[in-house]
């Protein structure tokens with residue numbers, strides 16, 4: 263007797279905010295599968311309306327019922343029904359439910375077919391301008407400051423960029439803790455409301471981030487990815503600043519940037535921008 267194969271489970275990323283980001287393949291799969299397991303069925307209503315998918319094709323698969331729903335999914339796949347797994351936005355199982363369902367389907371001998379697509383961390387990294395070739399995706403830090411600081415201490419020496427997700431009501435407290443534990447010199451890239459109307463991507467020293475957020479309530483609204491440069495980059499930047507400050511006392515900006523580039527191996531243009539920033543900060547500081 264031949265063993266009955268399970269129908270495939272598709273893992274389908276959905277737009278972070280802009281429905282135009284839905285790919286043709288995502289659209290086809292969501293339209294063609296027999297059912298859709300969604301993190302929040304109400305949240306997906308807009309997407310389903312857009313795709314003209316009837317609401318009754320969908321059932322809830324969230325963090326609190328994931329284990330039980332995984333069993334139900336295996337039964338339906340065994341019956342030959344294909345299905346798709348989606349979360350509220352972005353890629354399922356990335357700081358979202360989905361991993362348990364995928365593991366259960368694979369354990370049952372099923373085929374899981376992932377589609378590429380929107381992910382806030384990757385979207386933010388692509389526009390961060392941080393030159394580091396490596397980065398660590400951390401996701402959400404603990405909500406309480408004490409535990410958050412402990413988690414950050416464990417990341418202090420990590421030499422590459424760190425990528426965090428954060429909720430709007432915690433973003434100010436989080437960047438303040440990051441500045442204390444990781445150091446004020448590091449570069450922070452705030453990527454807010456990606457793909458949406460009020461999208462904003464802003465880079466600044468971590469030590470200035472709290473004041474920048476507090477200067478305008480609008481800056482604290484929406485969804486955030488926070489990217490912090492790694493310990494190695496922070497050390498290099500601090501060293502480059504030290505060299506630039508010394509050279510700027512003795513020579514014009516362009517010459518200082520050229521010499522500092524020869525000493526540090528950091529691109530001359532980067533150091534020229536840095537030198538201008540140091541000079542303007544010096545002018546703003548009351549003597």
Ligand code: SAM
Pocket residue numbers: 278279349351352353354355356357358380381382383426427428429453454455456457458485486487
């Ligand atoms: N699975 C999603 C993904 O692939 O990115 C992440 C889901 S997680 C529950 C939600 C968090 O992702 C938000 O709190 C925020 O940190 C980040 N995020 C989601 N959409 C975003 C957006 N449009 N702009 C910035 N960050 C976003």
